[in-house]
Amino acid sequence: MSVSRRAVLARTALGSVTLAAATMTVAPAQAVPTTDGDTTASDYEIGVGISDITGPAAECGMMGYSQLDQQTAGIHLRPRARAFVLGLGGQRIVYVVAENGMIFQSVHRGVLTELARRFGDLYTEQNVVLTSTHSHSTCGGSSHDYAYNLSILGFQQQVYDAEVNGIVEAITAAHADLGPGSIALGRSELHDASVNRSHVAWDRNPLADKDVYPEAIDPAVTALALYKGGRQVGAITWFATHNTSMSNANHLISSDNKGYAAFRAEHREHGVRYLDPNPGFVSAFAQTNAGDMSPNLNLRPHSGPTEDEFENTRIIGERQYAASETALAAAKTITGAVDAMLCYIDLADIAVDGRFTPDGLPKHTAPAAAGVSLIAGSVEDGPGLPGGPIPEGVRNPFVEWLGDPNAPAPAWLADAQAPKAIFAPLGLLPPVAWVPNVVPVQIVRLGELYLAAAGGEFTITSGLRIRRAVAAALDVELEQVLMQGYANAYHEYVATPEEYDAQQYEGASTLFGRYTLCAYQQEFTRLATAFAAGQRVARGPAPRDVSNLQPNFQVGAGPDALPSGRGFGDVLVAPDASYAPGAQVVAEFVSAHPKHNTRRNSTFLEVQRRDAEGHWTRVANEGEWAVRFHWRREGLAESVARFTWDVPGDAEPGRYRLCHYADSLSDDGALHPFTGTTAEFEIG
Numbered sequence: 001m002s003v004s005r006r007a008v009l010a011r012t013a014l015g016s017v018t019l020a021a022a023t024m025t026v027a028p029a030q031a032v033p034t035t036d037g038d039t040t041a042s043d044y045e046i047g048v049g050i051s052d053i054t055g056p057a058a059e060c061g062m063m064g065y066s067q068l069d070q071q072t073a074g075i076h077l078r079p080r081a082r083a084f085v086l087g088l089g090g091q092r093i094v095y096v097v098a099e100n101g102m103i104f105q106s107v108h109r110g111v112l113t114e115l116a117r118r119f120g121d122l123y124t125e126q127n128v129v130l131t132s133t134h135s136h137s138t139c140g141g142s143s144h145d146y147a148y149n150l151s152i153l154g155f156q157q158q159v160y161d162a163e164v165n166g167i168v169e170a171i172t173a174a175h176a177d178l179g180p181g182s183i184a185l186g187r188s189e190l191h192d193a194s195v196n197r198s199h200v201a202w203d204r205n206p207l208a209d210k211d212v213y214p215e216a217i218d219p220a221v222t223a224l225a226l227y228k229g230g231r232q233v234g235a236i237t238w239f240a241t242h243n244t245s246m247s248n249a250n251h252l253i254s255s256d257n258k259g260y261a262a263f264r265a266e267h268r269e270h271g272v273r274y275l276d277p278n279p280g281f282v283s284a285f286a287q288t289n290a291g292d293m294s295p296n297l298n299l300r301p302h303s304g305p306t307e308d309e310f311e312n313t314r315i316i317g318e319r320q321y322a323a324s325e326t327a328l329a330a331a332k333t334i335t336g337a338v339d340a341m342l343c344y345i346d347l348a349d350i351a352v353d354g355r356f357t358p359d360g361l362p363k364h365t366a367p368a369a370a371g372v373s374l375i376a377g378s379v380e381d382g383p384g385l386p387g388g389p390i391p392e393g394v395r396n397p398f399v400e401w402l403g404d405p406n407a408p409a410p411a412w413l414a415d416a417q418a419p420k421a422i423f424a425p426l427g428l429l430p431p432v433a434w435v436p437n438v439v440p441v442q443i444v445r446l447g448e449l450y451l452a453a454a455g456g457e458f459t460i461t462s463g464l465r466i467r468r469a470v471a472a473a474l475d476v477e478l479e480q481v482l483m484q485g486y487a488n489a490y491h492e493y494v495a496t497p498e499e500y501d502a503q504q505y506e507g508a509s510t511l512f513g514r515y516t517l518c519a520y521q522q523e524f525t526r527l528a529t530a531f532a533a534g535q536r537v538a539r540g541p542a543p544r545d546v547s548n549l550q551p552n553f554q555v556g557a558g559p560d561a562l563p564s565g566r567g568f569g570d571v572l573v574a575p576d577a578s579y580a581p582g583a584q585v586v587a588e589f590v591s592a593h594p595k596h597n598t599r600r601n602s603t604f605l606e607v608q609r610r611d612a613e614g615h616w617t618r619v620a621n622e623g624e625w626a627v628r629f630h631w632r633r634e635g636l637a638e639s640v641a642r643f644t645w646d647v648p649g650d651a652e653p654g655r656y657r658l659c660h661y662a663d664s665l666s667d668d669g670a671l672h673p674f675t676g677t678t679a680e681f682e683i684g
Helices: 005-015 105-119 157-176 256-270 309-329 372-376 397-402 411-417 460-474 497-502 516-533
Strands: 044-052 058-061 071-077 080-088 091-098 128-132 179-189 220-228 231-238 282-286 332-334 338-346 422-424 438-446 449-454 481-484 571-573 584-591 605-610 616-621 627-634 638-646 654-665 671-677 681-683
Touching (some): 044 157, 044 231, 044 282, 071 256, 080 256, 080 282, 080 338, 091 157, 091 438, 105 128, 105 157, 220 309, 231 309, 256 282, 256 309, 338 516, 438 516, 449 460, 449 516, 497 516, 584 671, 605 638, 638 654
Parallel strands (some): 091 128, 231 282, 449 481
Antiparallel strands (some): 044 179, 058 071, 071 627, 179 332, 584 638, 605 616, 605 654, 627 638, 654 681
């Protein structure tokens, strides 16, 4: 298919593309028996940490659905980074789950650079694995890849800083928390929190694959419990479902269903308060091979099990939490080495041996290209712009900055990507390729559990084939290997060759051609074989650094204005005098633009209760499920902050108030902190 690059640039603007160190010698891999050991054992070093990665809560493009008009306007549930450090015999692993859209290579590089500054060569690309929950309701703009910044209008330094700093803070906290402990591994299944959104493509796979998943979903729940002194201090739960219960019409920053599951485990079950410096318990809900797994059980955006996206987020999160608890209840203490190995591969140029291809013949990957089906989005999780071109009169200055060449996509690329009908030759567009092609692959060992980590969205069958390849190379059982997608980089989807032929959304988004998965099978086999033998592997080609080519056309926040006769923090809408448990408290304040101070690791609102001594104590904030923060602009530069608090059914009777915190910007460029406080009201 020949396509004008002028059309590519215009269409992609909105419908778009939703888109060290030296190697180490490792101990040979081997199956490790599960035991009924005491959780007070202390073979491992264990540390856990958590930090906030929330970006600007107003006028920042959101990452995932590629909608220009989906910009932040408040907070539903603050996204966080959760870090776990696991050590044994001089080796350490850092495992991070970030509640964001993707881990981009820019963030991976930024985190490793700061870790090197703080810890020298203790934590490197070899033993650090950064993963994402893949929420589509968090801030975008942290990438250095143009395809992922189009609808964000460019690189956003505030978002990048929030993610890098938050992840590093979580790792630093986990490092400081290190102490002797043990780990336990448990498994369960979950059948009502995912549905195959691309059944027509999945059904093309061979019976030997489909028989593994008779419901066309991956129901496996794998949970790792971390203990210190016989007390559980952390948990990591892996389950495959898209973190997209919130729709593309949502404007509140949200960590979505996996964020709710983590909140449920930490806050309600263990009494964690997120602003406390030592939470005492950290629970992460991680992804695996969720490429074709949707939480929208009715196969429509924000539909299933109900028609309310907030309620769906809670229910799908609650189901993951309950399945995690079942797995943890059955967990057995395990032993075994801690280790990792990473190398880089060039997905645009891999010769694939016939041992890894469907027909047994050698094949080759190709430079990145997006298929026509990609621009419509996934109709089950949130469509893009059907029919595609940018509406008349709408301009994207980011596209104009990239340039407007008119040469068609070359015929050889169309041949190499067949049967894909090319919409956008992303690997060939100016000024540099719009997506990365040199990406990491990594093997991580956590006792008995192995992770095959890569930066794609693997379908369940793609993940199955990677797991089989790695398990065979390591000579371990299949259930001991998880496909850890969304890790260390991001380059869209990885469908099987059979799924690719259907050119559904996942196949059209498999950027490097029909044999992308085959290349991954080959490279993971190579890496796992070396890992099992304790051999070194070459680092591979260097990932690119285009940080110096990052424009930003998002309008910034200027000085704040006040409505006539008002001051910052004034109450515009006051709470009622009293509420019953289960009611909703509402208040509005004269506020300022949230970009002036994102209040990361802080809060825009506190719900406070007066104790018996007359002191005011925080009982909730907008980082928690029951509180929502809605921001809106009035006029040219006036801001209104609206807060709602759903009073818990078990709320303690007494006197309460709401306190709002923000910073205003004056004409001279100075920031001025202010506080707004409502009158007291009664709960009882």
